[in-house]
Amino acid sequence: MAGLRLGFVGTGTIASAVVRGLAREGHAITVSERGARHSAALAAEIPDLAVAGNQGVVDASDVVFLGLLPEAAPEILSGLRFRPGQRVISFMAGVDLAEVAALCAPAGASALMLPFPGIAQGGSPILAMGDTDLVAQIFGSTNTVFTVPDAAQMQTYLSAQAVLSPAVAMVGAAAEWMAARGVDAGTGEAFLRLLVGSSLQSSACAPMIAALNTPGGYNQRLRVHMEQAGTPEALKAGLNTLAGDKSEGN
Numbered sequence: 001m002a003g004l005r006l007g008f009v010g011t012g013t014i015a016s017a018v019v020r021g022l023a024r025e026g027h028a029i030t031v032s033e034r035g036a037r038h039s040a041a042l043a044a045e046i047p048d049l050a051v052a053g054n055q056g057v058v059d060a061s062d063v064v065f066l067g068l069l070p071e072a073a074p075e076i077l078s079g080l081r082f083r084p085g086q087r088v089i090s091f092m093a094g095v096d097l098a099e100v101a102a103l104c105a106p107a108g109a110s111a112l113m114l115p116f117p118g119i120a121q122g123g124s125p126i127l128a129m130g131d132t133d134l135v136a137q138i139f140g141s142t143n144t145v146f147t148v149p150d151a152a153q154m155q156t157y158l159s160a161q162a163v164l165s166p167a168v169a170m171v172g173a174a175a176e177w178m179a180a181r182g183v184d185a186g187t188g189e190a191f192l193r194l195l196v197g198s199s200l201q202s203s204a205c206a207p208m209i210a211a212l213n214t215p216g217g218y219n220q221r222l223r224v225h226m227e228q229a230g231t232p233e234a235l236k237a238g239l240n241t242l243a244g245d246k247s248e249g250n
Contacts, residue, residue: 007061011035015067082107
């Protein structure tokens with residue numbers, strides 16, 4: 001879906017990643033001066049990218065992305081003049097579309113979209129509620145859009161995606177262990193990142209675990225060790241806490 005006029009009110013780390021991912025798609029992109037360090041870096045990096053004040057972003061765009069802190073959004077958006085027919089896509093988790101619609105009227109609050117840093121390169125998951133067709137039209141050629149039906153499931157997804165940090169920490173710890181035993185640190189980490197990333201892309205988890213369950217094999221022995229150490233239960237307890245549900249079995 002090329003040739004759109006896209007604007008970004010709020011130019012932080014995630015919004016910058018989204019802009020970088022879109023820069024190759026032939027859109028006219030305007031980013032706000034809010035987040036001067038990020039907007040200046042984008043302008044230096046991307047030819048034809050425009051930088052403007054918040055109202056200038058709204059005036060120049062048919063689809064407006066909101067990359068604001070939820071607590072700052074009411075004050076910022078109340079001072080802007082949107083127009084009928086504009087579509088607004090919010091990155092603000094925890095602010096429902098009805099609230100966004102009220103702040104951006106008479107524009108339409110089309111979707112809540114939660115991108116991740118990998119969107120800058122493509123091949124990233126995107127969580128979306130609302131007009132997910134619009135999100136897919138803009139981003140679906142290079143990323144995978146996961147449609148989330150309601151706020152409760154969005155909270156579940158948000159909690160579960162936090163597995164990324166401990167997973168990365170685990171790979172990093174294994175790479176440090178390799179380095180302590182004489183393996184080049186960079187090479188060892190690169191091997192593990194490629195191993196884990198490519199393996200997860202190639203298969204669903206259950207059949208992969210079955211394939212790695214050779215009796216007495218390295219993978220089986222380490223998995224059993226970690227299960228006996230209580231790692232799965234600790235993970236689920238942490239997810240329950242993030243989701244605001246401390247009950248057992250959920």
